[in-house]
Amino acid sequence: MKLLREKIQDEGIVLTDGVLKVDSFLNHQIDPKLMKAIGCEFARRFKENGITKIVTIESSGIAPAVMAGLELGVKVIFARKRKSLTLTNNLLVSSVYSFTKQEENTIAVSSQFLNASDKVLIIDDFLANGEAAKGLIDIVKKSGASVEGIGIVIEKSFQKGANELKELGVRVESLARIQSLKEGQVSFVEDHEDVQV
Amino acid sequence: MKLLREKIQDEGIVLTDGVLKVDSFLNHQIDPKLMKAIGCEFARRFKENGITKIVTIESSGIAPAVMAGLELGVKVIFARKRKSLTLTNNLLVSSVYSFTKQEENTIAVSSQFLNASDKVLIIDDFLANGEAAKGLIDIVKKSGASVEGIGIVIEKSFQKGANELKELGVRVESLARIQSLKEGQVSFVEDHEDVQV
Numbered sequence: 001m002k003l004l005r006e007k008i009q010d011e012g013i014v015l016t017d018g019v020l021k022v023d024s025f026l027n028h029q030i031d032p033k034l035m036k037a038i039g040c041e042f043a044r045r046f047k048e049n050g051i052t053k054i055v056t057i058e059s060s061g062i063a064p065a066v067m068a069g070l071e072l073g074v075k076v077i078f079a080r081k082r083k084s085l086t087l088t089n090n091l092l093v094s095s096v097y098s099f100t101k102q103e104e105n106t107i108a109v110s111s112q113f114l115n116a117s118d119k120v121l122i123i124d125d126f127l128a129n130g131e132a133a134k135g136l137i138d139i140v141k142k143s144g145a146s147v148e149g150i151g152i153v154i155e156k157s158f159q160k161g162a163n164e165l166k167e168l169g170v171r172v173e174s175l176a177r178i179q180s181l182k183e184g185q186v187s188f189v190e191d192h193e194d195v196q197v
Numbered sequence: 198m199k200l201l202r203e204k205i206q207d208e209g210i211v212l213t214d215g216v217l218k219v220d221s222f223l224n225h226q227i228d229p230k231l232m233k234a235i236g237c238e239f240a241r242r243f244k245e246n247g248i249t250k251i252v253t254i255e256s257s258g259i260a261p262a263v264m265a266g267l268e269l270g271v272k273v274i275f276a277r278k279r280k281s282l283t284l285t286n287n288l289l290v291s292s293v294y295s296f297t298k299q300e301e302n303t304i305a306v307s308s309q310f311l312n313a314s315d316k317v318l319i320i321d322d323f324l325a326n327g328e329a330a331k332g333l334i335d336i337v338k339k340s341g342a343s344v345e346g347i348g349i350v351i352e353k354s355f356q357k358g359a360n361e362l363k364e365l366g367v368r369v370e371s372l373a374r375i376q377s378l379k380e381g382q383v384s385f386v387e388d389h390e391d392v393q394v
Contacts, residue, residue: 029274029310030259033265059275062227066260070229077226078256113226143389 001041001175005188007034008154008176014184018128018159019100026125026153027060038175039067042123042151045173046072049148051121053077055113055140057107057132060125064153068123077114079107079136093144096135099128107135109143116144127152127174130161137170149173156181157189198238198372202385204231205351205373211381212270215325216297223322223350224257235372236264239320239348242370243269246345248318250274250311255327257322261350265320274311276304276333289339293332296325306331306336310359313341324349324371327358334367339392346370354377354386 002071013021042064054076056065062078069076081096082105091108092177098105115121122136141148147170155162155174158181167171177189210218222228239261248269253262254276266273278293279302288305295302301352313318330347337344344367352359352371353380362369374386 023307024310025272028277030263030266030309031272032263033270035263036267059259059277062259063263064255066227066229066263069227070233073230075226075228076220076260080225080256107246110220110225113221163381176245 001038002006003034003037004153004176007031008178012186014181014186017181018156020154020156020178020181020186022154026063029092030063032063035063035067038064038153039069039071042068042121042173043071046121046149046151048136049121050119051148053118053145054121054123055079055109055114055136056123057081057136060081061123064125064151065123068151075096075113077109079109079139081105092139094135094138094142096131098131107132107139109139111143114140114143114145118143118145119148120146121151123151127155127161127165127172128159130159130164133161133165134168134180137165137168151175152184154178198235200231200234201350201373204228205375205383211378211383214378215353216354217375217378217383218352219351227260231237232260232264235261235350236266238372239265239318239370240268240312243346243348247316248316248344248345250315251318251320252276252306252311252333253320254278254333258282261348262320265318265348269318269367272310274306274337276306279303279305287338291332291335291339293328295387304332304336306340308340311337311340311342315340315342316345316350317342318345320348322350323363324358324369325354325356327356327361328335330358331365334362336367339394346392348372351375354383 011024057079064074093108120140149171152174155177157177179189208221251273290305293392346368349371352374354374376386
């Protein structure tokens, strides 16, 4: 997605070889117009899949997920992150390790909002090691619903998440795919199917 | 806002005399179409105020705030909640007590996204005791920006927040105002100026 790649080049800050900060439009300040374009692009890529529900995770997944939900005409569920789980009643839970924060979190979705007939699109802001995505897949599968695919705003293709998800047979659609953050520069994976958007 | 009041009547669950659960469309599952209508209504109410930025708080404020930001053509910043504050560099911080969770949280916004020329609309999902709203006002004022008003999705008018904010001279626009949750019933404040929406 050209608009997104340009935004990353213009405003992204490379903190280390592994960390890209996009606080000016995605992770702290949000650019609603860009979120709408992102939502429309997710909707375009998954419009043939009969999506009935979007699942994301708080907080940075919410804006792109809601815009995609608006475009696809489906509701969005955001998984809650909890350090410790006090309420287990009617919750689908999974465990997610954060490499950035070096801590284990429980993520949870209320079972009343997902059922076996749902066809779910999972959306998240970043894909790095794939821990959050795998946790969300786990939760969706526990509900009996099917995972139709994963929509990612920014994929760090040099980390293992994207490949691991594809090996699990999950369709991954990432709107910007970063090949490297070395020497403070963002370089993208060449993405021929993506040139038009 | 009639559409919102109907949604609360249809799907809201009164847990106690003080607690209304709206997990099916606002706080866990999100209804994007309703969020768009809410965003448009906030934009309508504040369109004469020259808003340059919206400030909200993770996680449930994000969806309505982003829709309002899309409609007003301004960016949205969501304050981060932190139990303990490790990074204080360039952060505007305030302390917020949660009556629900009975704990003190630090909320933070990066100072680079707010400046003295900004005219800020604060948006949040609920207004009860006004702690979160007062924390957000504090942060905006620390940046030197002006608070043009506060947009609330659901106000619990029987709690002290709305009155306290008005006493501070802050304009509060709540799209649904709840008078009472007694006996498991939601009753709304009669709101004559609001009959048309």
